[in-house]
Amino acid sequence: xxxxxxxxxxxxxxxxxxxxxxxxxxxxxxxxxxxxxxxxxxxxxxxxxxxxxxxxxxxxxxxxxxxxxxxxxxxxxxxxxxxxxxxxxxxxxxxxxxxxxxxxxxxxxxxxxxxxxxxxxxxxxxxxxxxxxxxxxxxxxxxxxxxxxxxxxxxxxxxxxxxxxxxxxxxxxxxxxxxxxxxxxxxxxxxxxxxxxxxxxxxxxxxxxxxxxxxxxxxxxxxxxxxxxxxxxxxxxxxxxxxxxxxxxxxxxxxxxxxxxxxxxxxxxxxxxxxxxxxxxxxxxxxxxxxxxxxxxxxxxxxxxxxxxxxxxxxxxxxxxxxxxxxxxxxxxxxxxxxxxxxxxxxxxxxxxxxxxxxxxxxx
Amino acid sequence: xxxxxxxxxxxxxxxxxxxxxxxxxxxxxxxxxxxxxxxxxxxxxxxxxxxxxxxxxxxxxxxxxxxxxxxxxxxxxxxxxxxxxxxxxxxxxxxxxxxxxxxxxxxxxxxxxxxxxxxxxxxxxxxxxxxxxxxxxxxxxxxxxxxxxxxxxxxxxxxxxxxxxxxxxxxxxxxxxxxxxxxxxxxxxxxxxxxxxxxxxxxxxxxxxxxxxxxxxxxxxxxxxxxxxxxxxxxxxxxxxxxxxxxxxxxxxxxxxxxxxxxxxxxxxxxxxxxxxxxxxxxxxxxxxxxxxxxxxxxxxxxxxxxxxxxxxxxxxxxxxxxxxxxxxxxxxxxxxxxxxxxxxxxxxxxxxxxxxxxxxxxx
Numbered sequence: 001x002x003x004x005x006x007x008x009x010x011x012x013x014x015x016x017x018x019x020x021x022x023x024x025x026x027x028x029x030x031x032x033x034x035x036x037x038x039x040x041x042x043x044x045x046x047x048x049x050x051x052x053x054x055x056x057x058x059x060x061x062x063x064x065x066x067x068x069x070x071x072x073x074x075x076x077x078x079x080x081x082x083x084x085x086x087x088x089x090x091x092x093x094x095x096x097x098x099x100x101x102x103x104x105x106x107x108x109x110x111x112x113x114x115x116x117x118x119x120x121x122x123x124x125x126x127x128x129x130x131x132x133x134x135x136x137x138x139x140x141x142x143x144x145x146x147x148x149x150x151x152x153x154x155x156x157x158x159x160x161x162x163x164x165x166x167x168x169x170x171x172x173x174x175x176x177x178x179x180x181x182x183x184x185x186x187x188x189x190x191x192x193x194x195x196x197x198x199x200x201x202x203x204x205x206x207x208x209x210x211x212x213x214x215x216x217x218x219x220x221x222x223x224x225x226x227x228x229x230x231x232x233x234x235x236x237x238x239x240x241x242x243x244x245x246x247x248x249x250x251x252x253x254x255x256x257x258x259x260x261x262x263x264x265x266x267x268x269x270x271x272x273x274x275x276x277x278x279x280x281x282x283x284x285x286x287x288x289x290x291x292x293x294x295x296x297x298x299x300x301x302x303x304x305x306x307x308x309x310x311x312x313x314x315x316x317x318x319x320x321x322x323x324x325x326x327x328x329x330x331x332x333x334x335x336x337x338x339x340x341x342x343x344x345x346x347x348x349x350x351x352x353x354x355x356x357x358x359x360x361x362x363x364x
Numbered sequence: 365x366x367x368x369x370x371x372x373x374x375x376x377x378x379x380x381x382x383x384x385x386x387x388x389x390x391x392x393x394x395x396x397x398x399x400x401x402x403x404x405x406x407x408x409x410x411x412x413x414x415x416x417x418x419x420x421x422x423x424x425x426x427x428x429x430x431x432x433x434x435x436x437x438x439x440x441x442x443x444x445x446x447x448x449x450x451x452x453x454x455x456x457x458x459x460x461x462x463x464x465x466x467x468x469x470x471x472x473x474x475x476x477x478x479x480x481x482x483x484x485x486x487x488x489x490x491x492x493x494x495x496x497x498x499x500x501x502x503x504x505x506x507x508x509x510x511x512x513x514x515x516x517x518x519x520x521x522x523x524x525x526x527x528x529x530x531x532x533x534x535x536x537x538x539x540x541x542x543x544x545x546x547x548x549x550x551x552x553x554x555x556x557x558x559x560x561x562x563x564x565x566x567x568x569x570x571x572x573x574x575x576x577x578x579x580x581x582x583x584x585x586x587x588x589x590x591x592x593x594x595x596x597x598x599x600x601x602x603x604x605x606x607x608x609x610x611x612x613x614x615x616x617x618x619x620x621x622x623x624x625x626x627x628x629x630x631x632x633x634x635x636x637x638x639x640x641x642x643x644x645x646x647x648x649x650x651x652x653x654x655x656x657x658x659x660x661x662x663x664x665x666x667x668x669x670x671x672x673x674x675x676x677x678x679x680x681x682x683x684x685x686x687x688x689x690x691x692x693x694x695x696x697x698x699x700x701x702x703x704x705x706x707x708x709x710x711x712x713x714x715x716x717x718x719x720x721x722x723x724x725x726x727x728x
Contacts, residue, residue, distance in 0.1 A: 006451035007429065040676060062677045063631070065371065082677055083619040085631050086694045087370035106620050106629075109693045134678055135620065135629050168675065255447040256470050256499065265470075265499050267427070267449050271709045275639040311532065312404060312705055313426045313446055314498060329473045330450045341676055345635045346710075348726075362712075 004355050005251040005332055008272045010347035012358060013297065016247040017229060018050055024211065024228050025054040033217050036060050038081065038206060038226025039070060041341040043361040044350065047229065048073055060206070060224040064091050069361045071099040080104065081164065081206070081224065083127060083135055086113040096120035102161055106137055108144065111151040111158070118157045125164040125204065128190065131182060134168060139186040142193075149194075162202035162221070163190045167210055171234065180210055184218035191219065212240040232340035233289060237278055243300055248350065249291050249334035250343060252315060257329055264317040264327070268335060269310045274342035284308065287315065288335035290323060296353045298334045301326075307335060368719050369615040369696055372636045374711035376722060377661065380611035381593060382414055388575065388592050389418040397581050400424050402445065402570060402590025403434060405705040407725040408714065411593065412437055424570070424588040428455050433725045435463040444468065445528065445570070445588065447491065447499055450477040460484035466525055470501055472508065475515040475522070482521045489528040489568065492550060495543075498532060503550040506557075513558075526566035526585070527554045531574055535598065544574055548582035555583065576604040596704035597653060601642055607664055612714065613655055613698035614707060616679060621693055628681040628691070632699060633674045638706035648672065651679065652699035654687060660717045662698045665690075671699060 005011070021037075028035035037051055038060040048059070048070060057076040061067050067078045068091075077100045084092075084103040095101060102123030105111050114122070126148055129136035137144045152158040167183050187203040195201045205217070206224035212235070217223065230248045231241040252268030277285040290305040291298040303320030310316070315335070317323075327333060337343035344350070348363035369375070385401075392399035401415055402424040412423070412434060421440040425431050431442045432455075441464045448456075448467040459465060466487030469475050478486075490512055493500035501508050516522040531547050551567040559565045569581070570588035576599070581587065594612045595605040616632030641649040654669040655662040667684030674680070679699070681687075691697060701707035708714070712727035 006455075007427075007449070063371075082631065083629060085371070085617045085619050087617050087696070091370075107693060110619070113694070134673065134675065134680060253449045253451050255449050255474070265447060267446065270638065270640075270706055274634065275706065276634075309498070311498065312709075316498060329471060330477070332451070342634055342639065345676075 005351065006253065008253075008268050008347075009251045010344065010350050011249050011251050011293075011298075011334060012350040012352060013247050013249075014050075014352060016245060017047065020228055020231060020241075020245060020247060021051060021054060024225065025056065027211075028223060031215070031217055033220060034058075034222045036079065036204070036222050036224045037229070038062070038224050040066065041226040042229050042344060043069070044359050045070065045073060046358050060226070064088050064095065066361060067099070067101060068095055069364070071095060076100060077102060077123070079123075079125070079224070081166070083107075084110050084114070086110045089114065089117045092122065093117070093119045096122050104164060105148055105152075106135060108147040108151050111148045114158060115151060115155045118155060121157050121159060123159045123161045124152065125161050128163050128165045128186060130165045130167040130169060131179075136165070139190065145190075160198055160201070162198075162204065163187055164204045164206070167205060167207045171207070171209060171238065176209055176213055180214050180216070183210070184216070184220060187220055188218055208235060209238045209240040227341060230340035230344070232343075233278055233286070233336055233338045234276070243289070243336065246336045246340070248340055248344065249293075249298055249336055250288065250347070251293065251332050251334055254327055254329050254331050254333065257324070257327070259324055262319050262321075262324060263308075264305075264319045264323070266315045266317060266333070266335075267313060268307075268315040269313040271312055272343070272346055273307070273310060273315070273335065273337055274339060274346050275310070276339035276342055278338055286338065288337055290317060290319075291334040291336055292326065293332060293334045369715065370617065372617075372632050372711075373615045374708065374714050375613050375615050375657075375662075375698060376714040376716060377611050377613075378414075378716060380609060381411065384592055384595060384605075384609060384611060385415060385418060388589065389420065391575075392587060395579070395581055397584060398422075398586045400443065400568070400586050400588045401593065402426070402588050403430065405590040406593050406708060407433070408723050409434065409437060410722050424590070428452050428459065430725060431463070431465060432459055433728070435459060440464060441466060441487070443487075443489070443588070445530070447471075448474050448478070450474045453478065453481045456486065457481070457483045460486050468528060469512050469516075470499060472511040472515050475512045478522060479515060479519045482519060485521050485523060487523045487525045488516065489525050492527050492529045492554065494529045494531040494533060495546060500529070503554065509554075524562055524565070526562075526568065527551055528568045528570070531569060531571045535571070535573060535602065540573055540577055544578050544580070547574070548580070548584060551584055552582055572599060573602045573604040591705060594704040594708070596707075597642055597650070597700055597702045598640070607653070607700065610700045610704070612704055612708065613657075613662055613700055614652065614711070615657065615696050615698055618691055618693050618695050618697065621688070621691070623688055626683050626685075626688065627672075628669075628683045628687070630679045630681060630697070630699075631677060632671075632679040633677040635676055636707070636710055637671070637674060637679070637699065637701055638703060638710050639674070640703035640706055642702055650702065652701055654681060654683075655698040655700055656690065657696060657698045
């Protein structure tokens with residue numbers, strides 16, 4: 001089956017992808033929040049055009065390199081949602097000549113450096129620590145927030161846009177409702193405190209589990225999820241999507257079958273899928289789940305088969321009886337990824353069922 | 365420090381790399397085994413030239429794509445050490461016109477397909493399962509071995525070279541001595557059984573921990589380690605190298621410092637380092653360890669600082685007091701990788717201290 005892909009290749013189902021995009025755009029519209037999707041997951045200009053066709057006019061990225069890739073594509077603004085790296089001010093100055101940009105600030109030091117070196121107008125969000133300590137200013141650290149705002153006010157080139165929270169702990173903590181109570185409250189309090197001085201102030205949040213599952217964003221103005229464009233097994237595991245919503249599958253050729261051990265060896269390993277895994281309750285790892293490839297779609301089999309171990313190029317599949325009956329050496333099967341952002345970044349381009357290639361920043 | 369690298373960049377110390385290469389070549393010479401290094405770790409033509417300068421004339425790779433990359437570089441033979449993917453026979457036929465190649469076989473099905481479709485001479489090894497079940501024929505499954513040999517004998521284009529074991533469980537099982545007793549015995553028995561019929565038969569083994577630590581290869585003819593060219597924290601943890609032997613470090617800019625939490629936020633995450641990690645006895649993860657960058661070298665600090673968590677682009681460092689005193693926002697520090705093969709594959713090129721670029725297959 002599918003001899004079109006003779007080596008590991010990342011297949012994209014545009015129907016599923018476009019359905020995911022439409023669903024999130026509809027939800028944002030229904031709940032009166034502006035959707036400013038994060039492009040770090042797909043990193044593709046073509047998929048960007050699909051996004052644009054839904055009347056979305058601003059996007060989020062995670063590096064200046066990614067902002068460069070999506071500039072000249074007619075976006076009203078590109079937000080770089082990563083604590084700004086002061087060594088990249090020259091790149092920022094270059095890009096900001098021709099593309100409206102905003103950055104993310106978490107400390108006074110970088111703000112002061114921007115004040116000294118910035119040559120063009122740039123917006124900024126202050127990132128607030130969502131509570132899991134990865135990055136951002138503590139919501140109660142008003143001294144630091146005031147320090148950043150005071151420093152930024154020394155130039156007319158830095159325009160304060162508002163506060164940004166990425167509630168990334170929604171990926172591994174169970175109580176997303178509580179996380180969103182905290183997120184809404186933190187952003188509402190900050191808005192209340194600063195909106196007098198900054199009447200245009202907006203608030204934004206962004207994780208895919210929250211944006212998929214929550215129906216109440218309080219007075220949050222914008223959402224910036226990224227992963228929802230493809231979803232993956234991690235999101236399905238959280239309940240943010242169904243497996244049927246996963247829009248990419250890694251095509252892998254079967255190079256050996258050991259029926260006695262119920263294992264299938266495929267060419268598809270850590271350099272293709274990444275090393276992200278899900279832990280089952282029994283302690284076993286899954287690096288992906290098998291789907292059966294058809295001419296213009298894939299199918300989730302009744303019995304689950306999964307990648308139980310990987311090394312650089314090898315994947316060993318724990319295969320169901322159904323799968324062992326169905327496939328043979330030389331067939332190509334699909335693997336739904338555990339973490340689609342990482343798998344897409346590893347593979348550096350996508351293929352449609354027709355064999356047509358779709359761009360990814362890393363493949364340029 | 366090191367403002368040359370303003371964004372994540374993979375730095376290679378050629379002195380350490382060349383020392384690692386020389387040491388392994390000297391050991392192979394001393395123990396009268398032929399070193400046929402695996403190029404999957406560095407995937408670089410320039411490093412290939414450093415290898416060649418040590419009078420090494422054959423190499424190992426893990427995919428036909430990698431074999432294509434290293435063809436035309438004057439290698440006497442390139443061995444593709446991965447159970448051969450029968451869908452790639454057309455590519456093999458194409459490449460075998462101009463480059464001496466060998467492949468790895470683990471079943472009769474693929475052998476028969478090669479017999480039917482092969483157009484040029486190609487050598488083959490039979491891969492023997494080292495005992496941890498990733499891939500290969502069970503050493504006692506003489507029916508399968510005989511089946512492969514009988515099938516291969518139907519064409520004069522397939523030339524049996526011998527038996528190959530990759531004792532990859534040396535990475536996570538403690539008793540490497542025992543693993544090597546098993547490896548030597550398995551290969552010696554197979555040699556004894558088949559050398560009458562195949563007088564040129566050779567045996568090969570390949571893992572870096574074993575090749576670094578063992579002094580007795582018995583009557584094994586060839587070794588094919590790969591990772592030793594750079595080593596990494598996994599190898600240092602096993603005892604296969606010292607941290608001073610690690611030849612690559614990811615340069616990462618510091619974007620935030622939280623002295624109260626003793627954490628440093630860097631631009632450097634899963635898309636740069638990969639998601640491989642080491643577990644400390646206390647259950648904490650390490651995705652890499654900090655080194656201090658100098659003009660033409662790096663330095664391992666007295667007090668250990670390590671990457672305690674990563675996401676796609678973020679790395680959070682658990683920082684020692686020494687490090688917190690030494691660095692500030694806007695500095696660039698180095699991260700020794702947990703798994704150098706994966707980090708190099710993520711980064712797709714190397715830089716020397718001078719800023720000069722060195723090729724990697726994935727960057728082409």
